[in-house]
Amino acid sequence: MQNIGELAGFTIAGPHNLRPRTAQIYALRRMVVAAFHRIVDAMTSQTALDCPSVFEAELPTCAFEHLTDPFEAHRVIAEARRQAPIAMGHRLRRLVSKAFAPRGAERLRELVVEIITGLVDPLTAVGRCDVVTDIARRYPTPVICALLGAPAEDWQLFSDWTDGIKKLFEWNVVDDGPVILAAWDELDTYLEDMITPRRASLSDDLISDLIRCEEDGDRLTHDELLMLSATLLGAGTDTTRNQLAAAVQVLSAHPDQWDLLAEHPELATDAVHELIRYCPVIFGSIRKAAEDVELAGVRIPAGTIVAANTAAANRDPDVYDHPDRLDITREDPPAMLTFGGGVHYCLGSHLARLELTEALRVITQRMPNPRRTGPAPWKAISGITGPLSVPLEFDIGH
Numbered sequence: 185m186q187n188i189g190e191l192a193g194f195t196i197a198g199p200h201n202l203r204p205r206t207a208q209i210y211a212l213r214r215m216v217v218a219a220f221h222r223i224v225d226a227m228t229s230q231t232a233l234d235c236p237s238v239f240e241a242e243l244p245t246c247a248f249e250h251l252t253d254p255f256e257a258h259r260v261i262a263e264a265r266r267q268a269p270i271a272m273g274h275r276l277r278r279l280v281s282k283a284f285a286p287r288g289a290e291r292l293r294e295l296v297v298e299i300i301t302g303l304v305d306p307l308t309a310v311g312r313c314d315v316v317t318d319i320a321r322r323y324p325t326p327v328i329c330a331l332l333g334a335p336a337e338d339w340q341l342f343s344d345w346t347d348g349i350k351k352l353f354e355w356n357v358v359d360d361g362p363v364i365l366a367a368w369d370e371l372d373t374y375l376e377d378m379i380t381p382r383r384a385s386l387s388d389d390l391i392s393d394l395i396r397c398e399e400d401g402d403r404l405t406h407d408e409l410l411m412l413s414a415t416l417l418g419a420g421t422d423t424t425r426n427q428l429a430a431a432v433q434v435l436s437a438h439p440d441q442w443d444l445l446a447e448h449p450e451l452a453t454d455a456v457h458e459l460i461r462y463c464p465v466i467f468g469s470i471r472k473a474a475e476d477v478e479l480a481g482v483r484i485p486a487g488t489i490v491a492a493n494t495a496a497a498n499r500d501p502d503v504y505d506h507p508d509r510l511d512i513t514r515e516d517p518p519a520m521l522t523f524g525g526g527v528h529y530c531l532g533s534h535l536a537r538l539e540l541t542e543a544l545r546v547i548t549q550r551m552p553n554p555r556r557t558g559p560a561p562w563k564a565i566s567g568i569t570g571p572l573s574v575p576l577e578f579d580i581g582h
């Protein structure tokens with residue numbers, strides 16, 4: 185298999201002899217390769233022994249990759265060894281997950297309402313819009329920027345950089361290489377300029393939280409801070425904007441549900457769950473079988489790459505009554521798998537739900553009686569998909 189670096193025409197070297205730019209690509213490559221090496225939790229549990237899983241066993245953590253002193257690294261490893269024969273290394277997620285817990289996301293609610301209202305307000309006088317270009321595309325970047333602590337006047341810059349960097353996951357990486365690297369360079373420089381003074385005066389944004397982060401004496405390095413900020417920008421932008429456009433498209437095709445939501449905004453949280461189940465913009469998660477696994481009477485040999493089709497699971501008739509029906513009033517709906525599962529479950533799920541909930545409240549109330557005025561073609565169903573355009577007309581004056 186070619187790795188991203190090879191596809192892009194870059195040399196992937198080991199971490200010992202990296203130039204700064206290659207180091208970033210290498211870090212990214214590590215993330216992508218790691219993604220391919222995840223284990224299907226359900227699959228491994230099929231062969232589980234009578235003991236807690238490695239994720240439940242409350243094992244010590246052991247993080248030394250950020251250190252530059254080998255003696256300190258040996259001290260950290262020895263400390264972990266004293267506590268247990270196995271230690272967990274997934275360090276970055278643990279450090280940032282506090283900021284993404286429900287309370288962390290909640291502190292953004294007021295701002296999220298302000299942003300979506302600002303996008304929808306001008307449209308209510310016109311009575312028509314393209315949901316993709318006029319609302320969804322513009323919505324998540326300001327939220328992530330606010331999360332990171334970037335000032336509002338720079339949000340458009342972030343939007344442009346995100347568009348550049350996300351080409352890394354598209355089909356034309358070789359030609360797009362210079363655009364990707366230029367965008368990434370500019371973002372890095374910007375973040376550098378933002379992080380350095382922030383160290384001297386911490387505030388209540390995520391960057392400050394990350395700088396402050398100190399668990400077991402663990403801190404993020406400067407490079408990790410840069411990488412993580414770029415990752416959040418990437419992971420939290422295209423997902424949410426496509427999911428919002430898809431949700432509005434589907435709701436507009438179910439006017440009874442649209443009206444119900446407009447009259448009962450308290451249903452919005454359940455509506456978001458149902459819409460992400462019914463029209464996901466991510467159809468699966470990739471895993472690798474860590475050992476031979478028997479599933480539905482067949483053997484999946486260790487090492488097999490498996491695409492867990494979460495879209496199929498979301499419409500499993502053994503789990504959902506009438507799975508092909510959109511019903512925002514389902515009571516106690518079973519789990520929905522669009523955010524993945526297990527140790528890599530979407531870190532931004534609370535934030536994404538919050539953004540979609542507030543957006544659907546505002547949109548259904550301020551854009552009544554929606555009518556689609558043209559086709560709503562979707563991107564190919566791979567990676568993050570979603571509608572390219574959702575042209576709507578609606579009644580004005582709300």
Ligand code: HEM
Nearest residue numbers: 419420423424427469522523524525528529530531532536
């Ligand atoms: C509707 C919007 C979203 C969808 C559908 C979505 C979906 C996903 C999926 C399927 C995964 C992989 C899970 C797995 O492999 O089991 C994931 C991972 C991730 N998501 Fe989201 N996501 C959304 C929004 C967000 C937002 C708003 C953020 C942050 C601002 C975010 C940050 C992340 C991160 C950091 C990971 C990697 C977690 C890890 O590997 O440990 N996502 N997301």
